[in-house]
Amino acid sequence: MNNGKADAQAGSGIFIRTDNPMNRAIRIPGPDQSNQIGELVAVIIALQNAPAFAPITFITDSMYVIEGLTIHLGSWEDRGWVGVENSRFFKAAAYHLRYRSATTDFKWVKGHNGDPGNEAADKLAREGALKLHPDALNLAVPTYQAIRNTKADKHPPRRSASTNLARIQAGLEELTEHPETIPQLWLQCRNTNLRPLVRQFLYKAIQHAYRVGDFWMPIPGYEERAICPFCRDSSDNLDHILLECESPARKIIWLLAADLWPDLYGPWPSINFGTVLGCGKLSTHLPNPPDQREQAPRPDSPSDNPDTPRPHPGASRLLQILISESMYLIWVLRCERVIQQQTHGPKSIASRWTNAMNRRLHIDRITACKIKRTPKETTKVTVTWKGTLKNESTLPPDWASHPEVLVGIRPPRTPTQWRLQAIPRAPHSPAPAGGRA
Incomplete structure (x- = not known):
């Protein structure tokens, strides 16, 4: 809502299927409110809640998210995320993608073109933007060494x-x-x-x-x-x-x-x-x-x-x-x-x-x-x-x-x-x- 304005209010929608408990309507917290952040937050929360061993296919109308997490991610990391807009959201999404053991795919669909899943996700996003209170969002990304130590603690040598x-x-x-x-x-x-x-x-x-x-x-x-x-x-x-x-x-x-x-x-x-x-x-x-x-x-x-x-x-x-x-x-x-x-x-x-x-x-x-x-x-x-x-x-x-x-x-x-x-x-x-x- 009011994208690009000072009073913008962004929401995210996650739609799996009708009556699925993982469907979410999310109100974006913090000062950064935009459609792009809303699309990134949907990916982050879906990755946080989905089992790491289950394959996922994200169907989205956002080429910004797809290209950022597939084409541009390596170059952004090589330059230390300097000058990358919404970098803290991309960092969180990349961390959760790499933590998964199953495959993750992205599929683009044209927005507002009658796709049932896309229309349902947009409806949930609008519902989230209208919520009175923002939802909690965890963007913490452990350092590489911390990830290695965590995995070593969970998986001791055979x-x-x-x-x-x-x-x-x-x-x-x-x-x-x-x-x-x-x-x-x-x-x-x-x-x-x-x-x-x-x-x-x-x-x-x-x-x-x-x-x-x-x-x-x-x-x-x-x-x-x-x-x-x-x-x-x-x-x-x-x-x-x-x-x-x-x-x-x-x-x-x-x-x-x-x-x-x-x-x-x-x-x-x-x-x-x-x-x-x-x-x-x-x-x-x-x-x-x-x-x-x-x-x-x-x-x-x-x-x-x-x-x-x-x-x-x-x-x-x-x-x-x-x-x-x-x-x-x-x-x-x-x-x-x-x-x-x-x-x-x-x-x-x-x-x-x-x-x-x-x-x-x-x-x-x-x-x-x-x-x-x-x-x-x-x-x-x-x-x-x-x-x-x-x-x-x-x-x-x-x-x-x-x-x-x-x-x-x-x-x-x-x-x-x-x-x-x-x-x-x-x-x-x-x-x-x-x-x-």
């Missing part, structure tokens, strides 16, 4: 995640002799040495998010899914799938990973569940005299003591790639075997693993010579794959920076270890179990 993190700490300390902090273990899920799909798998595995093994035990009628369909005497938990299962895929893949590990880096390390899930933080050093170790770059030196073995960047990165790619392929083949009822022969398993390694090598080369194009990136690729390539002695020294040069990993040195393994069948065909590749 007990299963805490258990996995403790196992990762113990496994890494046993292998590298250096303890890792919990924040660092979460950050390793962002390690760019690992492919995005592998990083996602690591995060979900640490959170115990996959429906395997003991997850099924308390559910009546699904107890059999908790047992490994291949071994038949063990729970099909993730540690069993990756490191203990008698399936040929698991055995062959770890044999191939150990076989590709260059002799110059020493023996293949003894791995456990903690080191597998913490593969993004693995490091190793050359078992050579100190004068040879000094030749390698030392970006992550743990000590200034020259006698302290220093992680070798190429060996450490190769170890992270071998373990992460092998771990993920074991999981993928397990899902294909259990869920899709596929059968994998030894040659098929070896071919899948070789293709995964060659794909990872190809990604490294493309990154070095077409995306980043720096000598540092080329050197990183060269030192990572040293000792693993087919006919490496005949390759040009700058093979990493020339994608036209055909490069692939060498074949296994002891192929009979996996080729001669028979494929025993499970006692009976199991029901499809949970988990997803």
Whole structure:
């Protein structure tokens, strides 16, 4: 009413459906009275009262609200809301939008054009503007840190995640002799040495998010899914799938990973569940005299003591790639075997693993010579794959920076270890179990 005048009196209308208890006629409080504020307040109050998990579609005739909360919001925040009219209302609306876990959509309709919902909302807005007393309106927006603290208080770490993190700490300390902090273990899920799909798998595995093994035990009628369909005497938990299962895929893949590990880096390390899930933080050093170790770059030196073995960047990165790619392929083949009822022969398993390694090598080369194009990136690729390539002695020294040069990993040195393994069948065909590749 009287929009733009000193005696303006604004109202907001929220219409869901006839006789819905969330329908509201609101009188805007405070000195700021305009149609635009009335439209923003309707969005704010609707977001405050609607469940955060329920999808919402706002149908409004206000392009001002729609464009402000979708197109312009990012630029307004980037400039610190300087010069933005009605900024405190937009801030409140943006905060409640981001707090929601479900989708929120906006749909524009032409105003005063016979749309039943729009006409009903306008009627409620006029009714609100005529109310004798203004309604209470909460525009408080917690700071970002306060939001993080609030969510941390409401959602403490999962007990299963805490258990996995403790196992990762113990496994890494046993292998590298250096303890890792919990924040660092979460950050390793962002390690760019690992492919995005592998990083996602690591995060979900640490959170115990996959429906395997003991997850099924308390559910009546699904107890059999908790047992490994291949071994038949063990729970099909993730540690069993990756490191203990008698399936040929698991055995062959770890044999191939150990076989590709260059002799110059020493023996293949003894791995456990903690080191597998913490593969993004693995490091190793050359078992050579100190004068040879000094030749390698030392970006992550743990000590200034020259006698302290220093992680070798190429060996450490190769170890992270071998373990992460092998771990993920074991999981993928397990899902294909259990869920899709596929059968994998030894040659098929070896071919899948070789293709995964060659794909990872190809990604490294493309990154070095077409995306980043720096000598540092080329050197990183060269030192990572040293000792693993087919006919490496005949390759040009700058093979990493020339994608036209055909490069692939060498074949296994002891192929009979996996080729001669028979494929025993499970006692009976199991029901499809949970988990997803």
